[in-house]
Amino acid sequence: xxxxxxxxxxxxxxxxxxxxxxxxxxxxxxxxxxxxxxxxxxxxxxxxxxxxxxxxxxxxxxxxxxxxxxxxxxxxxxxxxxxxxxxxxxxxxxxxxxxxxxxxxxxxxxxxxxxxxxxxxxxxxxxxxxxxxxxxxxxxxxxxxxxxxxxxxxxxxxxxxxxxxxxxxxxxxxxxxxxxxxxxxxxxxxxxxxxxxxxxxxxxxxxxxxxxxxxxxxxxxxxxxxxxxxxxxxxxxxxxxxxxxxxxxxxxxxxxxxxxxxxxxxxxxxxxxxxxxxxxxxxxxxxxxxxxxxxxxxxxxxxxxxxxxxxxxxxxxxxxxxxxxxxxxxxxxxxxxxxxxxxxxxxxxxx
Amino acid sequence: xxxxxxxxxxxxxxxxxxxxxxxxxxxxxxxxxxxxxxxxxxxxxxxxxxxxxxxxxxxxxxxxxxxxxxxxxxxxxxxxxxxxxxxxxxxxxxxxxxxxxxxxxxxxxxxxxxxxxxxxxxxxxxxxxxxxxxxxxxxxxxxxxxxxxxxxxxxxxxxxxxxxxxxxxxxxxxxxxxxxxxxxxxxxxxxxxxxxxxxxxxxxxxxxxxxxxxxxxxxxxxxxxxxxxxxxxxxxxxxxxxxxxxxxxxxxxxxxxxxxxxxxxxxxxxxxxxxxxxxxxxxxxxxxxxxxxxxxxxxxxxxxxxxxxxxxxxxxxxxxxxxxxxxxxxxxxxxxxxxxxxxx
Numbered sequence: 010x011x012x013x014x015x016x017x018x019x020x021x022x023x024x025x026x027x028x029x030x031x032x033x034x035x036x037x038x039x040x041x042x043x044x045x046x047x048x049x050x051x052x053x054x055x056x057x058x059x060x061x062x063x064x065x066x067x068x069x070x071x072x073x074x075x076x077x078x079x080x081x082x083x084x085x086x087x088x089x090x091x092x093x094x095x096x097x098x099x100x101x102x103x104x105x106x107x108x109x110x111x112x113x114x115x116x117x118x119x120x121x122x123x124x125x126x127x128x129x130x131x132x133x134x135x136x137x138x139x140x141x142x143x144x145x146x147x148x149x150x151x152x153x154x155x156x157x158x159x160x161x162x163x164x165x166x167x168x169x170x171x172x173x174x175x176x177x178x179x180x181x182x183x184x185x186x187x188x189x190x191x192x193x194x195x196x197x198x199x200x201x202x203x204x205x206x207x208x209x210x211x212x213x214x215x216x217x218x219x220x221x222x223x224x225x226x227x228x229x230x231x232x233x234x235x236x237x238x239x240x241x242x243x244x245x246x247x248x249x250x251x252x253x254x255x256x257x258x259x260x261x262x263x264x265x266x267x268x269x270x271x272x273x274x275x276x277x278x279x280x281x282x283x284x285x286x287x288x289x290x291x292x293x294x295x296x297x298x299x300x301x302x303x304x305x306x307x308x309x310x311x312x313x314x315x316x317x318x319x320x321x322x323x324x325x326x327x328x329x330x331x332x333x334x335x336x337x338x339x340x341x342x343x344x345x346x347x348x349x350x351x352x353x354x355x356x357x358x359x360x
Numbered sequence: 361x362x363x364x365x366x367x368x369x370x371x372x373x374x375x376x377x378x379x380x381x382x383x384x385x386x387x388x389x390x391x392x393x394x395x396x397x398x399x400x401x402x403x404x405x406x407x408x409x410x411x412x413x414x415x416x417x418x419x420x421x422x423x424x425x426x427x428x429x430x431x432x433x434x435x436x437x438x439x440x441x442x443x444x445x446x447x448x449x450x451x452x453x454x455x456x457x458x459x460x461x462x463x464x465x466x467x468x469x470x471x472x473x474x475x476x477x478x479x480x481x482x483x484x485x486x487x488x489x490x491x492x493x494x495x496x497x498x499x500x501x502x503x504x505x506x507x508x509x510x511x512x513x514x515x516x517x518x519x520x521x522x523x524x525x526x527x528x529x530x531x532x533x534x535x536x537x538x539x540x541x542x543x544x545x546x547x548x549x550x551x552x553x554x555x556x557x558x559x560x561x562x563x564x565x566x567x568x569x570x571x572x573x574x575x576x577x578x579x580x581x582x583x584x585x586x587x588x589x590x591x592x593x594x595x596x597x598x599x600x601x602x603x604x605x606x607x608x609x610x611x612x613x614x615x616x617x618x619x620x621x622x623x624x625x626x627x628x629x630x631x632x633x634x635x636x637x638x639x640x641x642x643x644x645x646x647x648x649x650x651x652x653x654x655x656x657x658x659x660x661x662x663x664x665x666x667x668x669x670x671x672x673x674x675x676x677x678x679x680x681x682x683x684x685x686x687x688x689x690x691x692x693x694x695x696x697x698x699x700x701x702x703x704x
Contacts, residue, residue: 247602250573264639282613287617291612291650297689
């Protein structure tokens, strides 16, 4: 919808109409007493509003339809259900992904994997390439870490979720991981998004620290447009003026996303609060608000974690959280996902 | 309080800070590092403004270690504050639900909504008669006439009434009518109003300012409590952020953070914190799941024709569905809704 300035000339209005027609769209003109409004009707999601904002006499250009299509519920009314090895995300099952911020050592990741599985986790997280704020902080174990995660998967049957930081890591990562995590700092790394769109590995796309919900959906569209349909969105807190927590959990984003998109929505209460004391309360809130899953940082010894110790739960605390979340899931008519069957290295998959 | 000096601050400046600390009857504990000196100020310093030290020469920064509020703090009042309203308690096991229109528009409107929300499970009635509208040309409320209607609605339903007070001059008149004063977000730091409310003994529903931090909210509530009015309920109603998909951003983190920092009951207002009736129920459930002690919701019998806040108001039917869902969540976190109110 293009709103003309009050003093726009008939020639300027004509120029806008010509531009709309040249894009194969239909024109709907309404001339009011003070302002002229021109509707552009048709397939507009691929046309930038800038195309009209630059024309003379144009005051405001407002989009009526959403600028994303594949991610939109308008074009895909049913929830997308993404099957991971052993369970589904986006249906009645609530996925609980848990593990340390970083893979630190063989014993650490295997011990954590067994502990989170016993507590009821359905997938294992662990970073091997770490986007640390400081270039001097621990940067991750790299491929060695992937080997350790693969071993943890073999021992527990839990699929593994690992952050990818760069296009050059795609080839090695897809050999190992079940879910590629795109971190908040890379939500608008468009080359990385396109490269992931070309794979067929499931993706956990985290919301950027200062990204709007619409921007998150536009980023998901990059991956979907490449043909990779298996995208899960993740709310991990946004940057606000409040300083008593690391981020502000945008809990509104859960029902808003469920309304706008068919993609599963996961909540990360560890990052969205930054404090272990608040993780369980916000995990319960997320499921009560309609989230399809949780991703939670768990460490066997948070005080000695190389990263994110303050927000990591001990395995016992995590087990309590899973119980509480299970109760909320139940009253929402859902249940916790659990990995079915045993991992079979021969078949490279789950029974 | 911890006072961090500039690297290389001379001895005279350090001594001046120490003298200032002692002047406030606090003891000083300087730590002389290789590059910098840090001076601890120990004692009951919650009433000493850190600005006093920030202004002294040679001071780099001042950090508070203890909380700058005392009466609101859980450190000084470990047990949850539980208080009685007409027919229920707030802050204990019961999770009360306050519902009603944004504004009292007419006698019929408020009586009809009061009856409807009561039947759907509300425990108290909200309704504004003095409205802090963004535009000075928008409907400003019915004033005392509206209070008469609210009082009549209370008489007919037995529901206590929650009404926003906007000015010190309204207090004496409002006290005669209302069960709970609501202090609106835009008045959270109207300190004269806070002091005047602190002198009454009417319970207060205290809303967080749109851009107020949790600490600022607790400091402001301290104004009321320090006047002797201890029955203060804090309300998270969404904060201003860059996100435009919703009217405000519900700071759900504030619920467990407040429950940790203060003994006061914490109420969630999902109507204002989302601004869209489609999201109210989900966020009401989230609030109770996160540990909120109550919910305040806007309900209108005809949202499309409401004078204010129509977009975020639930119909009585949608509200009844919300109450059922919130009840289930409350029970999942070992709480319960208030048993149905008995008509007085």
